[in-house]
Amino acid sequence: MEVLTIEHSAFQQLINKIDAMDEYIRKVKLEQQSSLDDDWVDGQAVCEYLCICDKTLQRLRSAGKITYSTIGNKYYY
Secondary structure, three states: OOOOOOOOOHHHHHHHHHHHHHHHHHHHHHHHHHHHHHOOOEEHHHHHHOOOOOOHHHHHHHHHHOOOOOEOOOEOO
C-alpha cells in the first residue's frame, strides 16, 4: 500500500470539485425526472383531455391505437 500526502489546501480544492460534480449530477437527474413527469399522464387526465370514458380508453389501449406504459397496476400515456 502506498501512502500519499497532500497539502490541506489542495485536499480542500479536491473536495470542493467533488462536491460541485455531485451537485451538478443531482441537478441533471432532477431535471430529467421532472421532464419525464411532464411527458407521461395518467388515464384520468387522458379521459378528460379527449372527452372519453374509461371504457373507451381501455378499448383504444386493447386495439393498439394508443401507446401506453404500465407501472404497477397504473397505466400512463
